[in-house]
Amino acid sequence: MDRTLITVSGSSQAALIDQDIAHIARVMRPALRGDLGGPILPAAYWRKRLYSLLDTGNLSHAQLCTVDSLLLQIGQYEAEPQLAWDTLAPATAALFPPPYPASVSQSA
Template structure:
């Protein structure tokens, strides 16, 4: 079976690029901050995705500005030291104080 590449019109291609940029802008930062195990996807992954968009060519001025902004965010993320889990505030610091003084009697 021969496969023929699908060609998209300029407006369809621009819409796909817009969606890809919007997706990266929405999920990149949460992915970098990750969870206790570290980043879900590393900065290198996001940088590669953004460079692929640039290499595809024919991005509009607004698209180029957004990709550039995202690359700058990656640079800033990589330049700042990431806090180790041990350096974060202990969980007890986030707890609310009791609604009554410890010495006051209260109904159980």
């Protein structure tokens, strides 16, 4: 995929970078957690987005710290074992006890 650089003034570029960093910080963790089907977007996608921000070369110290923190979060996510849905509580684990004792036989 070819990268195209868009030239904007310094202050508006910093604002766009701030908005992009804030967006990634807001949605990355929920997207990595995903749902029963797994992550909505994989860690590689988020890492690529963050590296593209680093490639701009115009990040402030605070922006660099935030991007670094987000990259560390991705690393931590990948290092943690992911919950296998097969290891969850069995379907027989009921939230409520049965309405009758299990030892009573039902005969009609």
